[in-house]
Amino acid sequence: MKDFPLSKAYQLIEPGPVVLLTTRHDGKANVMTMSWHMMMEFTPPRIACIVSGADYSFIALAKTEECVIAIPSVEIAEKVVAAGNCSGRDIDKFAEIGLTPLPAAKVSAPLIAECFANLECKVVDQDFVERYNLFVLEVVKAWHDPARPSPKTIHHKGYGTFAVDGEDITLDSKMP
Amino acid sequence: MKDFPLSKAYQLIEPGPVVLLTTRHDGKANVMTMSWHMMMEFTPPRIACIVSGADYSFIALAKTEECVIAIPSVEIAEKVVAAGNCSGRDIDKFAEIGLTPLPAAKVSAPLIAECFANLECKVVDQDFVERYNLFVLEVVKAWHDPARPSPKTIHHKGYGTFAVDGEDITLDSKMP
Numbered sequence: 514m515k516d517f518p519l520s521k522a523y524q525l526i527e528p529g530p531v532v533l534l535t536t537r538h539d540g541k542a543n544v545m546t547m548s549w550h551m552m553m554e555f556t557p558p559r560i561a562c563i564v565s566g567a568d569y570s571f572i573a574l575a576k577t578e579e580c581v582i583a584i585p586s587v588e589i590a591e592k593v594v595a596a597g598n599c600s601g602r603d604i605d606k607f608a609e610i611g612l613t614p615l616p617a618a619k620v621s622a623p624l625i626a627e628c629f630a631n632l633e634c635k636v637v638d639q640d641f642v643e644r645y646n647l648f649v650l651e652v653v654k655a656w657h658d659p660a661r662p663s664p665k666t667i668h669h670k671g672y673g674t675f676a677v678d679g680e681d682i683t684l685d686s687k688m689p
Numbered sequence: 690m691k692d693f694p695l696s697k698a699y700q701l702i703e704p705g706p707v708v709l710l711t712t713r714h715d716g717k718a719n720v721m722t723m724s725w726h727m728m729m730e731f732t733p734p735r736i737a738c739i740v741s742g743a744d745y746s747f748i749a750l751a752k753t754e755e756c757v758i759a760i761p762s763v764e765i766a767e768k769v770v771a772a773g774n775c776s777g778r779d780i781d782k783f784a785e786i787g788l789t790p791l792p793a794a795k796v797s798a799p800l801i802a803e804c805f806a807n808l809e810c811k812v813v814d815q816d817f818v819e820r821y822n823l824f825v826l827e828v829v830k831a832w833h834d835p836a837r838p839s840p841k842t843i844h845h846k847g848y849g850t851f852a853v854d855g856e857d858i859t860l861d862s863k864m865p
Contacts, residue, residue: 521847527724528844528852529705546864548703551727553739553821561737561823563729587858594860641817645729645825647737665855668704668844671697673862676704679841679855682763684770686849688722 514615514624514631517655522558525584525630525655526550530666531593531675533583533628534564535614537621538573542614544606544625545570546597548669550582555689558652560634565646569601574648578636579620582650583628586664587677592627594673619654629664630657690791690800690807690832698734698828701760701806702726706842707769707851709759709804710740711790713797714749718790720782720801721746722773724845726758731865734828736810741822745777750824754812755796758826759804762840763853768803770849795830805840806833 526532535544550562560582564571574580585593595610607614607623614623617633624631633656638649667675702708711720725739736758740747750756761769771786783790783799790799793809800807809832814825843851 524847527705528846529703529724548705549728551737551739552725553823559821561727561821563727590858591860594862594864598861598863638820644814645735645737647729649821666852667858668854669864670704670857671700672859672865674857674859676842676854677856677858678844678852680853681846681850682766682843682853683848683850684767685774686770687774688770688845689848 514656515659517630517657519558519652519655520556522632522652522655523552523555526560527552528666529668530584531669533585533593533596533625534570535581535583535622535625536570536573536577537623538577542607542623543570543573543601544596544612546593553649560650560652562648562650563646564648574636575639575642577621579622580634580650581617581620581622581624582632582634583625584630584666585628586661587667589627590667590675624656629661630655691835693806693831693833695734695828695831696732698808698831699728699731701808702736703728704842705844706760707845709761709769709772709801710746711757711759711798711801712746712749712753713799714753718783718799719746719749719777720772720788722769729825736826736828738824738826739822740824750812751815751818753797755798756810756826757793757796757798757800758808758810759801760806760842761804762837763843765803766843766851800832805837806831
């Protein structure tokens with residue numbers, strides 16, 4: 514994993530990929546699958562996400578206020594779905610599913626070696642948690658794997674069906 | 690446009706497509722391009738989105754508390770980018786760009802005929818607008834074009850580059 518500019522973090526999240534969210538609480542790392550997230554601000558890069566109170570990760574996220582958003586490509590789609598099909602209450606998902614935790618630089622939650630990008634995040638606002646389970650995150654460090662410049666992400670369309678990235682097109686846009 | 694079940698609205702938004710957001714204020718319809726949105730709740734279908742105070746649509750959305758999220762496919766990608774490259778302050782975007790407004794059922798903002806799906810929305814919470822420009826929407830009526838069952842959406846990766854949906858894959862998921 515190599516350093517990735519924070520100012521470009523939105524280019525990873527804005528397209529709506531399914532991501533993995535890691536946490537570490539009481540020494541125990543966990544990972545969940547997540548599609549309900551969005552960019553909120555370019556600088557500092559801020560991300561909103563929904564983590565249900567029913568998810569085992571909820572308490573870890575709320576208490577430690579740290580997490581990693583790890584972005585998988587289609588090659589590990591089966592592991593991504595597997596992470597969504599079980600709970601960290603019952604098992605060590607990293608060991609069971611075959612995901613490799615790596616130490617992060619600024620948060621206790623682990624990076625995931627198999628993901629082409631990892632965003633270290635701190636929870637900066639929980640005011641919408643009670644009402645909507647909405648956490649506001651700030652990306653404090655970003656990593657990517659330069660060996661995989663054009664990863665194909667997956668986008669959940671419901672009930673285990675995912676659109677895989679196809680071709681890229683570029684149009685003359687004034688938008689960053 | 691045919692009726693589409695509200696309970697499945699998330700299947701349109703969760704994959705992270707670039708969308709068009711329409712409003713109508715003081716009799717004038719407008720449309721903007723938007724990628725910063727996410728599902729918040731299945732039932733009622735709730736969507737969060739960021740609309741900058743610098744966007745001309747901001748006042749219309751905040752004052753009328755109504756909008757339509759229209760979902761385009763790749764065939765009209767140039768129109769989607771064009772809608773993001775200009776402001777409704779200066780022109781009638783529908784006429785200039787060649788988008789056809791259609792009357793909605795429950796909101797004053799128009800549907801867009803060229804989009805394969807349209808979600809009529811009401812703003813239900815502005816408590817995070819001042820802090821983050823974050824609007825909470827509830828989908829009150831959904832439409833889709835049954836003539837286009839497998840539209841390819843586009844996902845913004847920054848500076849006018851978009852990933853176009855490729856193939857679908859289906860895995861054995863417990864997630865809705």
